[in-house]
Amino acid sequence: MTRWREALRATPMRLTLRLVALYILISALSFLTTWWLASEALLDASESVLEQELEELAASGDPADIALAVAEGARKADPEHQILRFDGPQGTVGNYLGPLPAGDLRQVDLSDKAAGVEGSYIMRSTRIGEGVLTVGQDTDAFDELREVFGKVLFFTLIPTAVLLLAGGMVIALRSTSRLAAIETTLARLAGGDLTARLPKLPGPRDDLSRVGAGIDRLAAAQEASVAALKQVSTDIAHDLRTPIQRLAVLLDQGLARPEGPDRRDFESASDEVQNIAATFDALLRIAQIEGGASLPVAPVDLSELLRDIAELYEPSAAETGHELRLDITAPVVVQGDRRLLGQAIVNLLENALHHAPPGPVTLGAARSGVAGASLWVADHGPGIPGSERDRVLRRLYRLDRSRQTPGNGLGLSLVAAILSRHGAELELTDNAPGLRATIHFASPENSHAS
Ligand SMILES: Nc1ncnc2c1ncn2[C@@H]1O[C@H](COP(=O)(O)OP(=O)(O)O)[C@@H](O)[C@H]1O
Ligand SMILES: [Mg+2]
Structure with a gap:
């Protein structure tokens, strides 16, 4: 029950109600206009028929002839549908002789059970000399027109409105059930259950x-x-x-x-x-x-970043007997946080300087794949055995032989954390001899940088 009440208050339902109201208003307006135009046309048609009848009856212009023609016509006509009457100098003839309100073209209700006249008629009168010639016709055509319009109203407007309302209700019910799912999840999250996730919303x-x-x-x-x-x-x-x-x-x-x-x-x-x-x-x-x-990502030119870092570390590398080499041919741009990426590269470079004996250390970057990129730091030191390459990424993990070198075993963990925020990956391989640490950046479409 509450679900229905909620659905009634849901935005789609309110929109539907407004739409239905608008639809009914527009339909009613166009319906009324059509009705008015149709009855005007019908009235015009009736008028010209009556006019023609009047002309025919009054053709001779002689009251006696007209009275005769009217009497003749009245005899043949069915008073239920057609009225003929002449109020002439010699008295009144016709199939309706009762009281008749005056006027030119008018609708009147007549009743003369004995003469068989009963109902509503459209009457047209014209003055001929002293007399008044009147013809009339029943309003059946108007009744039919009204009936047709009633049916149109009943079979189109009402069902459409009902269907629209039902559709709105269904949509509203669906959206409330989806909203309910969102609300439940939000309530669980607010209650401290951070594992709460939305079920797959239908639709x-x-x-x-x-x-x-x-x-x-x-x-x-x-x-x-x-x-x-x-x-x-x-x-x-x-x-x-x-x-x-x-x-x-x-x-x-x-x-x-x-x-x-x-x-x-x-x-x-x-x-x-x-x-x-x-x-x-x-x-x-x-x-x-x-x-x-979330990271403040911006385009970062890796080749430029590597050049800056190499320049900064040149003196300390020279002090430890290492020779920094750059292996960059073209600009390589990735999306990321320049400061964090710089920190990751510095950590890899410091590892090469600390853990590898004097020798060349190469910093390189290149485009790879469709729009991907890679960056590497390679040394000629002892390298990391294949079985240890996963473990050195753990926090505080250091190879036994490195216990005497300065450090805390967190450098590579920091690199891994930075790269995971960039949707990038660290690969440690054998540089034969030495270690080659490569960072693979996915193309922007496939990257999951957050
Ligand atoms: N370039 C390298 N050559 C040889 N061993 C390395 C190299 N880089 C890292 N390692 C090994 O991986 C371990 C973890 O590295 P890291 O997380 O940076 O910690 P730290 O440098 O503080 O020891 C190092 O202790 C070292 O044993
Ligand atoms: Mg380190």
Whole structure:
């Protein structure tokens, strides 16, 4: 019952009601106009018939002849349909002799049961000398016309209005059931169930399904951001424990020394604290990127970005004995956030500088596929064994041999987070020798950048 009441209040129903009212108004107007035109035409036709009759009867112009002709005609005519009458100097002749209201062309109701005259007639009179000649005809044609119009009204206007109303009701019921689905999902989301999604809405893709898709996207983004927040809390709780414990041990050792902690103890503790702070920052940054608001995407020229980064890192690369090479032939433009993409490239470059011994490091970019692009950082170091290539993307995961190099195992996780926001992918391959880290950007149509 409430569903029907809701349907009645639904926008489509209200629109339908307005449409039906408009339809009825327009139809009534055109119907009335047609009716008026038709009865005017009928009246004209009747008038000319009556006129012709009058002319024929009055042809001689002599009252006596006219009286004769009228008497003759009245004898043959059926008074129910036709009236003939002459009020002449010698008295009144005709098939109706009762009272007759005066006038030229008029509709009158006559009743003379004895003469067989009964009903409504259209009468036309004309003056001839002293007398008045009158002819009349029943209004059956008008009654028929009225009947036809009544039928037209009944069989077209009313069914159309009813059908329109029924159609509006069906559409309204459907839209309320779709709205109800949206409302239920919104209520679940508001109640904290971020996994709530709209069931597939029945019917074609329209504004409602677009709103539904928007709600789903919003819920997915919200869910991702809450999940990222949970993840970072867990990461911080778990992964910062070890360095904090290490710090505690260092401090204990220092304190346990009979001569008291020395400078080296403080230095190690300070290193450890800095390391903890850096890890903390990196974890938060990854969480921000994974769960953040939508990216401010703009065209980014990768070749230009690589050139800028190479220029910036030239001095520190030279210091560690690395030679930066650029492998760029043409501008390569992708849609993305320049700052984040720059951060990803820097992380890959820093890995090459930290984890590979002195040697060449290549930064390259090229277009690939239809409108896709790729970018790579390749070194000649020890590379990453095939079995470890997935694991190094995990947070805080480092190869055993890298334990002594500076870092916290979050560089590649950050790269992965940035790329996933760009709908891009990181591929680690063997550079024979060394590591080749390639970022694949899908063409804008296929990219899922968010
Ligand atoms: N270019 C590279 N050559 C060799 N090993 C690498 C290279 N890049 C990354 N790795 C390995 O992957 C691990 C994870 O890298 P990353 O997430 O950047 O952390 P971090 O550099 O802080 O150790 C590194 O510890 C290292 O063992
Ligand atoms: Mg790194």
